[in-house]
Each structure stands twice: as structure tokens, then as C-alpha cells.
Amino acid sequence: MITIIKKVHLYAGLVAFAALVVYGIAGLTATVASRRDGEPPPAGAVRFEAYTAPTGASDKDIADDVHRRLQPPLAGQVPKSALHRDQHNDLTLTFSSVNGPTRVTVLEKEGRLRVENARNGLWKFFNNLHSTNRAGNTPGLRLKLWAAYNEIALWSLSLMMLSGVYLGLASRPRFPWGKYALALGSTAFVVLYVVTR
């Protein structure tokens, strides 16, 4: 039994290895990045493009039309709930991608688009990669493949942890520090959960 579980643990870990590194980096990035939450998002290169909104189109129609026209890489359409107009009543759109947002302001009176491409740093990119899943807005084959890998990795990771805990307890009965570590980690987590609740 232990031999089979050892293999499961090993194989699951090797399959999920790349994702494990991405998740580790993402967690550390989130730890550091949240310090900067108060700062404005990174500015990007700005360009203007001529654009005339279709007559009688709704904000969502315009957003989809702009998306078709600009085709921002790795970014899906803007959901209806994320549409809004600024203080000048211009429609503002943010096409989010793992590499950073493309922010567009539809300047209808001027007949043009203001397009700003911001590029995230590498660490933020890894953080975005870790949260890319099948439920999200994943246009393009590359993102779909990554979301599929993430799916496999998260099941592998869970399997690896479960089998690892079993192995830690079953295969090393004379290693008391393992039991203490499991008790300490689990108790701390449960206490924190209850106190937060």
C-alpha cells in the first residue's frame, strides 16, 4: 500500500511541479503586492485611433465592437457588469489579460479611442497565471491550454498533499516531529478559521 501511495505522491508532484513553482511565486507576489494596493495601477503607452460607434448601439455593443477591432492579446470581452462611464460620460473599458490591462476610453464626441496598454511586471504575470482557470475569461488556445494545465495541477497538488500526509504518518511512525508538525499546522489553521469566523 505504502509503495503505491509513494508512487502516486511522486508522480502527482512531478506533474504539478511547474504549477507548484507558479503558485509559490504567486503567493509571495501577493504578499508583497498588497502593500502597493493604494498606488495607482501601472501606466502604459497611450495611442489614439479613429473610431465611430455604431448608431444606436448599447454600451455593451460598443465594448464588443471595440474588442473586435483592437483584439487585445489574451484579453476577453468586457462583461456588462464592468462597463462604466467616467466623469465626462465617456465609456471606459478595461480588457484584462495576464500581461496587464488594455484600458480604452471611447471618445465618441471626438470620434476616436484612447488606448492605453499597461504591462504588468513578471511577478504580477505569475500571479495572474496562477488564477487562470477554466471558469474565467480565457480567450485563445494558449490560455485555454494553461487553464487545462492549472486544472490538472490543482488536482495533482491536492492528491500529492493527501498522499504526502498519509506517507508522513504511515511510513515514518518513529518520526514524532512529523505528527507534531501536522498537529501544529492543522490546529493553527482551524483556530485561525474559527477566530476569523
Next chain:
Amino acid sequence: MYLWLRNIHLWLGLLCGLPVLVYGVSAVQMAHGKWFDMKPAVTETQVPLSGAATASPRSVARALMDSHGMRGELGQVKETPAAFRFRIARPGTVYEVDFDRAAGTAKVRTSTARFMGMLNRIHHVAGLSHEYVLLDVWGALVAFVSLSMLVLGATGIYLWFKLHAERKVGLVLLAASLSFALPLVVLLRLA
């Protein structure tokens, strides 16, 4: 060296076992939202407030925390025609407070997440510079577990490589995983 790294791998893995499993389960919830009922329990109450407590969003929040047991971090403060609106939030519980200065009342809408909703919120806590100390504790846990995952990955690779019997199969799996993931990461970054 081998024994030392094996013990670190074992100790760290068991220490982080439950937290990593919880992150795994909440990641499954996020990837498969339809599998779970995520509707929070919602209640609404009205709280009368007067005097100095009504001067600012922070003083209203303080009064609600001190006298009405609300806990969490103040955020999303917005001015309204009646006065202001804000949130007090902690993982799993959000108080949306709408204060009306003329009426002297704070309308409080409390959303309490169920178990999976709570795990989802825990998954999203990060950072060490919160006003609410428990968020910092969760943030420290995230940092520790993240660092541990990197150490577990590195020590795991070393321990596998020392197992001669598993080298061939392991090498195939690792090569398949890396040759799929690494070019994909590069292609995504270059897009």
C-alpha cells in the same frame, strides 16, 4: 544531506498539509463554481447612532465595532447624498453600512458566507499591512505556505532524483510537465 532534506520535506509538508489542501479545495471551487452553492446568508438591521460617532466613516465604523460587535477592515468608502457608505469586511463576513446623517441611522447589510464561501475568501487574503490584525495573520500564513511550496518542490525534486528506481518514469513525467508548461509560459508572456 539526504536525510536532512527528507526530514525538512516531511516536516514542512505535514505542517502545511491542511492549508495547502484548503487552497486546493477553494481553487477547485473557483474553477467549478457551479458545483457549489455560494449564496451567502444575508441579514439587514438598522443601528441608531448619534453625537461624535457620526462625524466620519471611520468614527461610524468604530462605533459599530465597539458597540455592535462588527469586526473587520474598513474599506470602499463612498459619499452618498445622505452621508456615506462603506464596508467592514473580514474573510467570510461583509457588513455593508449605509449611514444616513439626517435620520441618525446606519443601515447594515450583513453577508455571511457558507463554508465554501469562507474558504474562497481565505484563498484571497494576502499581504501584511492590513488594519485588521487577523488579515495580517492570514497574510503571513499565505507567505509561509507559498515559501514552503517552493521548498517542498525543490526538496521533492532532489529526493526523487535520489530514488534510482523511479528515475525513468519520473523523468518522463517531469519532462512532459515542463515541456508543456514552460514554453506555454514564455508564449503567454510574449503575447
